[in-house]
Amino acid sequence: MDRFIVHKTEGKARRGTFRTVHGDIQTPVFMNVGTCAAVKGGVSTMDLKEIGCQVELSNTYHLHVRPGDELIKKMGGLHRFFNWDRPVLTDSGGFQVFSLAKLRKIREEGVYFYSHVDGKPIFMGPEQSMQIQSRLGSTIAMAFDECVANPAPRDYVQASVERTSRWLLRCKDELRLLNSFPHTVNREQLLFGINQGGTFDDIRIAHMKEIAGYGLDGYAIGGLAVGEETAEMYRVIDAVEPYMPSDKPRYLMGVGTPVNILESVYRGIDFFDCVMPSRNARHGNMFTWSGKVNLKNECYFDDPRPIEEGCLCPACRHYSRSYIRHLLKAKEMLGMRLCVLHNLYFYNKLTERIRAELDKGTFTSFYKEYREILDVHCNGYEKSEL
């Protein structure tokens, strides 16, 4: 049985199914980010089911620091800890180590740093990252890599990518070992490798060619949307994509706006995740099929319409722009919750719609129409969510 089945392609865009021990994932898919085992804005796993989430993404570094992966293993793994029976992807912690941790020192064996919560010294290398993710028992583990901020000097990027390749083999070996133990939470845990190389196409391609031979369960493009121009991001995807195994899912990490997702599906990407829907919701920036709406604007003061007419999310089915705007202005938690629910629902619907268009063979015309309509600007990340 193939783990990943590509049912249909249209240009480079792919319509697939990824089979996991926690159920099938229909791709293209947007994964909903629950940093500390909960989506920001008071959103529970019950809510995630209601808004059509297929895959929850949790952060290895955050959970290692608090409440600790030992506790989560003791509670039966992440799925039992937060009561979720669908797939979970855990990142490797690498991205947070490089964006949040203090005074880090990178060595061949791994990274020495201090916790951003309590300042305690922590060491994390490929083996540690795999051990933590194994204790969390996620469906898909991500390889431990170095995420380099763009732009970076070529020499640094070259050396970093070579180390990331060595780390990847260590991740693979460690996970194979962990999956062989009888008390491992999820003995069918999968591993995705991560392509790096900054904005240097040739380094990216050489790295991708190399790791493609490692026979992993999926391949991610990391280190994009970390400072470079959007056009540069698309150029890198276009350069690397031909070297990604066509029979494995492809994951563009931490991206992006609705139009980023559309453009990347068009370029052959299958998996996405981003904190943008929840981060934007907190500031009243709502995603709709006709572009962004900022609910804090005065013009919505007495607007009786839902955030988006026809939308079936829990916010739009029950409440008006006027009411939700009032909640945001009064700093009532419910305002943020309703906005997050709408935005995540929108992202889940967007990928559902993309899948339907691929199924019908009409993705290209959908893409051409909506790349204009959905073109809203990405304003970067909030540090607290990385």
Next chain:
Amino acid sequence: MDRFIVHKTEGKARRGTFRTVHGDIQTPVFMNVGTCAAVKGGVSTMDLKEIGCQVELSNTYHLHVRPGDELIKKMGGLHRFFNWDRPVLTDSGGFQVFSLAKLRKIREEGVYFYSHVDGKPIFMGPEQSMQIQSRLGSTIAMAFDECVANPAPRDYVQASVERTSRWLLRCKDELRLLNSFPHTVNREQLLFGINQGGTFDDIRIAHMKEIAGYGLDGYAIGGLAVGEETAEMYRVIDAVEPYMPSDKPRYLMGVGTPVNILESVYRGIDFFDCVMPSRNARHGNMFTWSGKVNLKNECYFDDPRPIEEGCLCPACRHYSRSYIRHLLKAKEMLGMRLCVLHNLYFYNKLTERIRAELDKGTFTSFYKEYREILDVHCNGYEKSEL
């Protein structure tokens, strides 16, 4: 048709039904407090239905300041604004004027003060309070009164109560006028009067005797749980209760702990409201049928049980103490939301259980057993919620 039907009594405790234009209220009842047209902790009116809330309570002063009662009237009244088809009680704003407003001046015509949000000067008297509540279109409006903090000098209390009586007649006249206008949101809006008198039994009794003759839709005891000892509160209820019309519902404002509610039902009270369930939830203090549980305690770190075994609230049906404790520690909004849902569910269940015991004629034995079990301490209010 009688508006209030007392089906059964057991000692002084009463099992009743209060009929309103927004549906029947089964009493004794606990009203769930949504200060700014939303319960703190990200709880929506959809959630309130799920946790068995019969009556939502909104704050006139808060809504007048933000988003404004004119807006809410324009949006069709509170019921349409926050999408709730069951009864709503609005307080008069009096309590907030006396607890939150800056530099207030009390005159015969009403109170001059400054908004706690933007410092704007506001005047509120009986007519203004009724006009605001009429625009909100609540099911039950509360009369505008002065709430005196305990202890207070006898002379002050006596003069204040006399003014409160004069204000009550003005409230009644104003509401009758407002209910006669064709464009009034809820032309069947009801009015409850409020008994005051601090901890002076004789002043309380004289005041109650007087307002009992005003023929209002219900009678509240205000100005308790504002600084006096619990024993003193019960003594005042015992003193005043015989003079409250037996064919009208009786509402003990802003009270209290589960045991306060039990003791007050035992003394003949029908309606309750309190911010305690949500306030306590924010600090991890959970109410259960065997007393209080503080989820932040270390002992719940790896506790796989729900907050309360057998509880059917949305938190207990899906999540463990360990998970919710993690959320509270990580300051994830979801933690607070789950805790508020549990505590409100507990309060709603508590009054449901009291009604069931009254129906069966077993309230007295229930009271004797649970007055010990439920005896947890009230730690006062958080100012932000008053």
